[in-house]
Amino acid sequence: MDRLTTDLAAAIGAAHVLTDPELIAGYTTDWSRRYTGTAQAVARPGTTAEVAEVVRICDRHQVPIVPQGGNTGLVGASVPSRGGVVLSTRRLRRLDPVDALAAQVTAGAGVTIAELQAHAAAAGLEYGVSLASRESATVGGTIATNAGGLHTLRYGGTRAQLLGVEAVLADGRVISRLGGVEADNSGYDLSQLLAGSEGTLAVVTAARLRLRAAEPHAATVLAGLDGITAAAEAQAAIRARVPGVRALEYFEAAGLALVLAHTKLPAPLPRAYPSYLLAEVGGPAEDAERLAELPLLADAAVAVDRAGSAALWAYRERHTESISAAGIPHKLDIAVPVARLADFRGELDETVKVAAPEASAIVFGHIAVGNLHVNVLGPAPDDLAVDEAVLRLAAAHGGTISAEHGIGRAKVPWAGLNRTPEERSVMQAIKAALDPAGRFNPGVLFS
Numbered sequence: 001m002d003r004l005t006t007d008l009a010a011a012i013g014a015a016h017v018l019t020d021p022e023l024i025a026g027y028t029t030d031w032s033r034r035y036t037g038t039a040q041a042v043a044r045p046g047t048t049a050e051v052a053e054v055v056r057i058c059d060r061h062q063v064p065i066v067p068q069g070g071n072t073g074l075v076g077a078s079v080p081s082r083g084g085v086v087l088s089t090r091r092l093r094r095l096d097p098v099d100a101l102a103a104q105v106t107a108g109a110g111v112t113i114a115e116l117q118a119h120a121a122a123a124g125l126e127y128g129v130s131l132a133s134r135e136s137a138t139v140g141g142t143i144a145t146n147a148g149g150l151h152t153l154r155y156g157g158t159r160a161q162l163l164g165v166e167a168v169l170a171d172g173r174v175i176s177r178l179g180g181v182e183a184d185n186s187g188y189d190l191s192q193l194l195a196g197s198e199g200t201l202a203v204v205t206a207a208r209l210r211l212r213a214a215e216p217h218a219a220t221v222l223a224g225l226d227g228i229t230a231a232a233e234a235q236a237a238i239r240a241r242v243p244g245v246r247a248l249e250y251f252e253a254a255g256l257a258l259v260l261a262h263t264k265l266p267a268p269l270p271r272a273y274p275s276y277l278l279a280e281v282g283g284p285a286e287d288a289e290r291l292a293e294l295p296l297l298a299d300a301a302v303a304v305d306r307a308g309s310a311a312l313w314a315y316r317e318r319h320t321e322s323i324s325a326a327g328i329p330h331k332l333d334i335a336v337p338v339a340r341l342a343d344f345r346g347e348l349d350e351t352v353k354v355a356a357p358e359a360s361a362i363v364f365g366h367i368a369v370g371n372l373h374v375n376v377l378g379p380a381p382d383d384l385a386v387d388e389a390v391l392r393l394a395a396a397h398g399g400t401i402s403a404e405h406g407i408g409r410a411k412v413p414w415a416g417l418n419r420t421p422e423e424r425s426v427m428q429a430i431k432a433a434l435d436p437a438g439r440f441n442p443g444v445l446f447s
């Protein structure tokens with residue numbers, strides 16, 4: 001063992017320091033398989049004090065640190081590019097009893113979203129963020145990416161659930177605001193600063209999170225539509241007339257074909273459509289009736305129980321794995337104003353064709369917030385032409401190059417499309433103040 005791994009082993013136990021290439025392979029390649037790198041070691045600390053010790057050791061040895069939770073991130077930020085230590089948070093598994101009086105809970109960074117949801121449900125409450133990667137994605141990772149997901153329309157993204165964090169800074173100091181006092185204007189909100197920081201400012205070790213009243217399930221509807229214009233109109237009509245709407249998701253014929261081929265599920269509707277809208281409604285039964293009355297949803301499958309709802313959700317939630325089974329996708333997670341969705345979509349196929357003539361684009365996403373996941377299959381992982389073309393198209397339509405996945409390593413060259421030089425320089429000043437040696441996640445967010 002070299003000095004670095006000897007020191008890490010002394011601090012957290014040799015069993016929690018991995019160096020065998022076979023053992024660390026799962027930590028150095030990201031979920032999409034597009035980004036892969038090398039690491040000197042993977043450190044798996046089990047307490048906040050151990051995280052602090054790992055950070056101090058890496059600082060002493062002058063090696064980069066890549067914080068990692070479930071490694072489900074899709075922008076190459078959770079894996080190292082050129083060596084360093086992967087700091088896995090998966091052993092930070094604190095999960096305190098739900099504070100029912102405040103509807104809050106404190107959870108360790110390594111708790112998965114599925115575990116957090118089950119914990120909240122056992123207390124009759126609900127965690128507002130849900131995503132198809134819930135079995136692996138962690139509390140810390142979703143904070144660091146400010147993850148959105150299926151219920152953003154209803155509850156907002158992770159930022160809106162975050163009341164405070166405990167985190168280890170680059171010099172090993174610990175900051176902690178887990179008291180759960182919601183009314184607190186006593187200075188800068190350092191917890192919110194870490195939401196969306198993509199592991200570049202600190203290691204989140206625990207968080208205080210807001211919970212919501214669990215909503216009864218009224219209905220899930222999967223409707224076939226003529227295209228994205230009809231889907232944009234349908235989602236607007238639902239939002240205007242159905243107060244209990246929780247999710248509005250969009251996908252298309254090409255994505256559904258991959259899902260059916262990969263999962264062997266039967267087709268959801270008797271005939272095929274260019275586009276599909278999935279709506280989930282909570283709240284009173286009248287909401288489901290209002291939804292059923294909407295003429296825009298002429299051909300639809302409807303589920304009023306949870307099992308039927310899960311069966312309809314599978315057509316949407318299994319897109320990511322089905323696309324990945326077909327190849328290594330370029331995942332371009334953009335958002336445009338809802339009013340521009342149809343124009344953006346109308347230009348997308350030609351834009352992709354010009355940049356990568358052999359490529360095809362699979363589109364799905366959270367339509368109510370203008371978020372489309374453009375997945376391009378065909379170009380080599382390191383061919384950036386199609387990434388550039390699609391991200392520029394989103395910006396030209398007044399949109400963002402990252403709706404919920406972050407900038408990571410994948411989108412650094414185009415970060416200036418959405419942020420002014422002034423904003424970028426303020427972000428860099430914050431980075432320099434908190435992590436002057438640039439230990440945390442070099443190459444992520446900034447080149």
Ligand SMILES: Cc1cc2nc3c(=O)[nH]c(=O)nc-3n(C[C@H](O)[C@H](O)[C@H](O)COP(=O)(O)OP(=O)(O)OC[C@H]3O[C@@H](n4cnc5c(N)ncnc54)[C@H](O)[C@@H]3O)c2cc1C
Binds near residue numbers: 070089133142405
């Ligand atoms: C099938 C599938 C569906 C998905 N659906 C959605 C979706 O609907 N919405 C959405 O937003 N995303 C989605 N994602 C992307 C991904 O799940 C999210 O980005 C998630 O938040 C990543 O969590 P993680 O624990 O896996 O983090 P990782 O992938 O391990 O890390 C992601 C980033 O967070 C940093 N990080 C991780 N833990 C910490 C920590 N404790 N402290 C500081 N930094 C940390 C890493 O350095 C990295 O920059 C999906 C991914 C898959 C595979």
